[in-house]
Amino acid sequence: xxxxxxxxxxxxxxxxxxxxxxxxxxxxxxxxxxxxxxxxxxxxxxxxxxxxxxxxxxxxxxxxxxxxxxxxxxxxxxxxxxxxxxxxxxxxxxxxxxxxxxxxxxxxxxxxxxxxxxxxxxxxxxxxxxxxxxxxxxxxxxxxxxxxxxxxxxxxxxxxxxxxxxxxxxxxxxxxxxxxxxxxxxxxxxxxxxxxxxxxxxxxxxxxxxxxxxxxxxxxxxxxxxxxxxxxxx
Amino acid sequence: xxxxxxxxxxxxxxxxxxxxxxxxxxxxxxxxxxxxxxxxxxxxxxxxxxxxxxxxxxxxxxxxxxxxxxxxxxxxxxxxxxxxxxxxxxxxxxxxxxxxxxxxxxxxxxxxxxxxxxxxxxxxxxxxxxxxxxxxxxxxxxxxxxxxxxxxxxxxxxxxxxxxxxxxxxxxxxxxxxxxxxxxxxxxxxxxxxxxxxxxxxxxxxxxxxxxxxxxxxxxxxxxxxxxxxxxxx
DNA sequence: CCAAAAGTGTTCACTTTACACCCATGA
DNA sequence: TCATGGGTGTAAAGTGAACACTTTTGG
Numbered sequence: 001x002x003x004x005x006x007x008x009x010x011x012x013x014x015x016x017x018x019x020x021x022x023x024x025x026x027x028x029x030x031x032x033x034x035x036x037x038x039x040x041x042x043x044x045x046x047x048x049x050x051x052x053x054x055x056x057x058x059x060x061x062x063x064x065x066x067x068x069x070x071x072x073x074x075x076x077x078x079x080x081x082x083x084x085x086x087x088x089x090x091x092x093x094x095x096x097x098x099x100x101x102x103x104x105x106x107x108x109x110x111x112x113x114x115x116x117x118x119x120x121x122x123x124x125x126x127x128x129x130x131x132x133x134x135x136x137x138x139x140x141x142x143x144x145x146x147x148x149x150x151x152x153x154x155x156x157x158x159x160x161x162x163x164x165x166x167x168x169x170x171x172x173x174x175x176x177x178x179x180x181x182x183x184x185x186x187x188x189x190x191x192x193x194x195x196x197x198x199x200x201x202x203x204x205x206x207x208x209x210x211x212x213x214x215x216x217x218x219x220x221x222x223x224x225x226x227x228x229x230x231x232x233x234x
Numbered sequence: 235x236x237x238x239x240x241x242x243x244x245x246x247x248x249x250x251x252x253x254x255x256x257x258x259x260x261x262x263x264x265x266x267x268x269x270x271x272x273x274x275x276x277x278x279x280x281x282x283x284x285x286x287x288x289x290x291x292x293x294x295x296x297x298x299x300x301x302x303x304x305x306x307x308x309x310x311x312x313x314x315x316x317x318x319x320x321x322x323x324x325x326x327x328x329x330x331x332x333x334x335x336x337x338x339x340x341x342x343x344x345x346x347x348x349x350x351x352x353x354x355x356x357x358x359x360x361x362x363x364x365x366x367x368x369x370x371x372x373x374x375x376x377x378x379x380x381x382x383x384x385x386x387x388x389x390x391x392x393x394x395x396x397x398x399x400x401x402x403x404x405x406x407x408x409x410x411x412x413x414x415x416x417x418x419x420x421x422x423x424x425x426x427x428x429x430x431x432x433x434x435x436x437x438x439x440x441x442x443x444x445x446x447x448x449x450x451x452x453x454x455x456x457x458x459x460x461x462x463x464x465x466x467x468x
Numbered sequence: 469c470c471a472a473a474a475g476t477g478t479t480c481a482c483t484t485t486a487c488a489c490c491c492a493t494g495a
Numbered sequence: 496t497c498a499t500g501g502g503t504g505t506a507a508a509g510t511g512a513a514c515a516c517t518t519t520t521g522g
Contacts, residue, residue: 005246005323005324005326008246008283008285009246009247009283009284009285009286010244010245010246011244011245011246011247011284011286012239012242012243012244012245013243013245013247013327049242049243050243050245050316050327051242051243052243052245052325053318053325054318055316055317055318056314056315056316056317056327057316059316077313077314079311080290080311080314080329081290082284082289082290082291082293082329083289083290084287084288084289089239090239091286091287092239093247093284093290093329095314095316095327161501162501162502163500163501178485178486178487179501179502180486180487180502180503180504181484181485181486183502183503184503184504185484200493200494202499202500203492203493203494203499203500203501204492204493204494204495204498204499204500204501205491205492205493205494205499205500205501205502206492206493206500206501207500207501207502208501208502395474396474396475397473397474412512412513412514413474413475414475414476414477414513414514415511415512415513417475417476418476418477419511434520434521436473437472437473437474437519437520437521438471438472438473438474438519438520438521438522439472439473439474439475439518439519439520439521440473440474440519440520441473441474441475442474442475469522470520470521470522471520471521471522472519472520472521473518473519473520474517474518474519475516475517475518475519476515476516476517476518477514477515478513478514479512479513479514480511480512480513481510481511481512481513482509482510482511482512483508483509483510483511484507484508484509484510485506485507485508485509486505486506486507486508487504487505487506488503488504489502489503489504490501490502490503491500491501491502491503492499492500492501492502493497493498493499493500493501494497494498494499495496495497495498495499
């Protein structure tokens with residue numbers, strides 16, 4: 001009977017979001033300064049609790065929106081963290097999600113409200129609880145995902161240059177890439193559209209801007225082409 | 235303050251185990267017949283609820299042990315399933331785990347107690363709730379894991395033949411493999427020990443038995459060798 | 469002696485890697 | 496005019512895929 005459901009513990013379910021961003025200086029993580037005890041004043045992932053009437057995905061989206069003002073963002077469930085003492089206040093499990101956002105697109109006011117800051121991925125402060133572990137898992141998942149699907153473009157503006165794309169992949173894979181091999185490989189996938197515009201912000205010669213062509217990509221997937229975005233050794 | 239923790243919903247956290255086994259006829263899944271309403275009499279994954287004083291991993295191990303009598307088994311967290319209406323009785327999220335066990339090693343009495351049965355992976359009955367989705371995710375994760383780490387051996391007895399190993403990988407990848415290419419590839423990894431024994435159960439000539447050499451494997455991992463167990467197309 | 473499964477090498481195509489110089493332009 | 500970042504091709508090595516016959520032995 002439904003007896004089977006009685007007498008079982010009901011537990012707080014948290015969600016924590018690892019939010020990735022990117023600019024030319026590299027991959028970044030959006031962290032907030034926790035404003036309540038315990039660990040008040042320390043850096044933390046953006047989190048919240050699951051409500052009875054929402055799905056895990058909905059809750060993660062709600063929490064991400066609360067900090068960034070963004071909706072319809074790339075968001076993927078990562079892992080359930082469930083050590084008994086992971087939260088000193090109360091038994092809580094946390095389902096971690098990671099998000100990829102365009103670092104220019106989010107709400108600046110909310111940044112202030114939550115005391116949020118972008119940190120370079122390789123220079124993070126100590127994080128509360130098991131959030132450091134979550135970040136580690138997210139980096140590893142992002143490496144995997146980026147080598148199988150074109151998720152990198154989620155981190156870029158609509159138009160971007162080849163050097164920018166390369167810096168992004170170098171950040172994700174934590175390795176340097178040969179630019180000729182990188183360009184050849186990316187272009188041979190035939191999922192980018194080259195525009196006639198040049199970006200002259202970062203060089204005198206200027207670099208051509210490209211757009212990700214989602215339709216072309218979907219077409220290829222439908223045809224069963226397996227595109228890989230594997231790292232290329234320096 | 236810890237006010238932040240009050241007034242949040244406390245929710246039932248379930249765990250469900252996708253249990254893989256293998257014999258020469260292919261990959262198998264261990265399912266139980268549900269003996270309470272709703273969905274009484276229908277096939278289901280082995281599951282249970284998280285207790286306040288145990289970690290997610292501990293709970294999954296406990297549940298796996300309850301059905302199989304086994305401990306120290308390969309068990310990996312898969313995904314958190316959290317649709318609002320996934321369980322019609324009460325709001326429940328479920329963290330799915332998958333296990334790889336030696337199909338000969340588990341407790342037969344418990345099989346009867348739980349009305350459990352092994353099903354061929356490609357001929358499963360309808361499953362309750364979202365368990366079908368869980369199985370799909372587990373198959374996909376197993377493919378991935380098996381192409382990066384030597385998890386296949388978890389499903390085999392200590393000694394096994396090359397043809398058996400090949401049938402196993404064919405089951406995991408859901409594809410047929412060329413036996414010359416398969417053997418070459420596996421043997422070139424240099425992580426198997428050939429015994430002098432032959433298994434004559436399945437052929438007149440007999441097939442040599444091999445053992446997985448865990449020490450050698452660890453050595454290679456430490457040396458940074460990246461071994462891949464990728465599928466080989468027919 | 470034969471049926472049935474185990475075992476064995478080579479070739480070709482393709483992919484990956486390594487590597488160095490010219491171009492365009494603003495200061 | 497020169498410093499800076501953008502852009503380009505080729506050859507060599509390595510990897511993946513295709514493919515067919517011989518061996519062993521119990522019945």
